Amino acid sequence: MTEKRAAPDQRARFEALARIVVDPLHRYLLRRAEPDQVDDVLSETLLVLWRRIDDVPGLDTEDIPDPDAVLPWCYGVARGCLANARRADRRRRSLLERLSTWRTESPEPADPDHTALHAALAQLRSLDREIVLLWAYEELTPSRIAEVTGLSANAVSIRLHRAKKKLAARLERKTGAPPGHETTEGTQGTQGTEGNGRSSR
Template identity: 80%
Template structure:
């Protein structure tokens, strides 16, 4: 990195730090009033990352050719609120996609729609991770991007028939794993060992 590039990087960091000192707390309050509690920190971090990347676009902020001053909140906050609003919208869309995936796969598992809790998300991610990478990609394209097998075939290079077969098999595997994780007997030992033990006692 040349000296000029190093100076530009230092200037960018200084301007970002000056901006963050002014906007971080108001942005946190903004998100607390709008986001789910478990979303706030992640969305705030994403917002600050966007501000870092777009530091040149922030209105009312000192330029690289001017001294770094304490930004005027009235000048910079409206634009920063807009960035936070966009990041929150992205987070909500991602959350809806995850919930949609869970609901669609749970429907496959149970044969009917049912209420699901946060624990099911963990079970779903675990079940997805156990699929082969290509099968996992096919399921995610179907559930998240809502693509048809023919469109998935374009993405993966497979035939539409091969996609349909893989998708069907993958959903069956996920359904079985989700049933084991979230079904009535989830987290409990099966009765096989108990039955054997009782048989052993009765034969004594």
């Protein structure tokens, strides 16, 4: 019975809080976040407030919350959520930058939604995709990735190398690079080496 009573009480307290803080938090984020981040960060902030409703100072179950009592703490939550969103955005940009080093052609016009990248990642096996993301987003070394995945460091290195090659090839096809571009270059390099009478190793 206690838990049944607690749920409606939590909902009532959250709704009372939300009526006070949503507009100020929205204005707070508008002045600090990128326009396309505002709604997502606000939603995340409200989710945190819901989960931590008992931690909000100055929140009374019976009276209308005092904005001066609750807003500073809620601003702090919004600030933390915005910082998390910015870190995630930096990781996405880092992934794109690192992936671009595998490309043999100059990139085509910008893909603002990164649909080609997401499509290429989606075609990888789940474990290979996780390895790439740990390498690119979390910037882990193969030995650290091995700790996360339970693989050996050597196995991680091999999987990462193969996954990067697959991604590069798929991104080339998406942006219209000439088919067989890399293969042609590799063949020419090999023929030149053999012509000089030297082993390629």
